[in-house]
Amino acid sequence: MKAIVFDIGNVLVKWDPHLAFLDALGSRAAVDEFLTRVDFQSWNYENDRGRSIMGTLDAFEGPDRDLLAAYKDRFHLTIAEAVPGSWELLDRLAQRYQVHAITNWSAETWPTGVAAHPRLAEVFGVTIVSGAEGLVKPDAAIFALLCERAGLAPGECLFVDDSEKNVAGARAFGMEAHHFTDAATLERDLTARGLL
Numbered sequence: 001m002k003a004i005v006f007d008i009g010n011v012l013v014k015w016d017p018h019l020a021f022l023d024a025l026g027s028r029a030a031v032d033e034f035l036t037r038v039d040f041q042s043w044n045y046e047n048d049r050g051r052s053i054m055g056t057l058d059a060f061e062g063p064d065r066d067l068l069a070a071y072k073d074r075f076h077l078t079i080a081e082a083v084p085g086s087w088e089l090l091d092r093l094a095q096r097y098q099v100h101a102i103t104n105w106s107a108e109t110w111p112t113g114v115a116a117h118p119r120l121a122e123v124f125g126v127t128i129v130s131g132a133e134g135l136v137k138p139d140a141a142i143f144a145l146l147c148e149r150a151g152l153a154p155g156e157c158l159f160v161d162d163s164e165k166n167v168a169g170a171r172a173f174g175m176e177a178h179h180f181t182d183a184a185t186l187e188r189d190l191t192a193r194g195l196l
Contacts, residue, residue, distance in 0.1 A: 001176070001195060003098035003152055006090065006124075007137075007161035009105065011180045013117055014081040017044070020074040021067055038064050047106040050134040075109045079116055085183025090123065092196065100126040102146050102159070104166075107131035126150045137161070138169020158195065160186060 009015040017040060018031045025031050034040075038060060046056045053072050057065050093099055101124045105113065110129050114121045121127075126149045128135075128142060135142040147154055154174030161167050162180045170177040178189050190196040 001097065001158055001193075002156040003100055003125075003150060003158070004090075004093045004195075005100045005102055005146060005157050005159045005170075005175070007159075007163070007166065007180070008101055008103040008113070008120065009079075010083065010162040011160055012083055012086045012090065013079050013113065013120075014083055015079050017071075017078050019077040019080075020071050024067060024070075034064070034067065038068065043068065044106075045104075045136070047108070048104040048130050049136045050107065050131050053106065053108055072108055072112075075112050076116055079113055082117065083183065086186070087119070089183055089187055089190070089196075093190070094123065097195070098125050098150065098152075100124050100128075100146060100150055100157075102128045102130075102137060102142055104130045104136050137163070137166040138172075140169065140173045143170055143173040143175060158193070 006012060017035065018028055021031045021034060022028065025034055043056055047053055054069065057068055060068055090099060107129060108131065110131065126146060128146050130136045130142065133142065133145060135145060143154065157175045159167070159170035159175045159177040160180050161170070161177070164179055167177040167179045178186060180186055187196065
């Protein structure tokens, strides 16, 4: 194994979209209803694959549109905290392996992420941001792009992601992969694989 490839959201940095709307809507239950009504997951996916936030608002009107339009300015609220233990593991791994990142993340909000967590711009050899590339996990093309830029074969990489779908995509591409739930479980898996 030559490289550990990290997802970022909910692996290294906590991401909770509720926090962008909580002040306006008053409760997590109200935010849940809003996120379901606007199909936030699909809307956010369009941003992650390269569409501009303002360019994805045509299907909405009234208060829903206003809330989504404000998401970019309130995005910093959704990513304020690091995932406990993950950065410490990354630092240990970086002493022995290349460390890279592939993240499904809007190109428009990525600078906010880096401002909140400056090490995101410093620690990785190669960082693939989906919104900047027009490619998203779990498409094979995004894994291929990482390998091309890092000069790696798929089998030389262990990919770590909190999404089972993305983990399956990485494995189908030929990478080893770990479905992330918490840092302690990742550490046990890395140890069992002889990587720590």
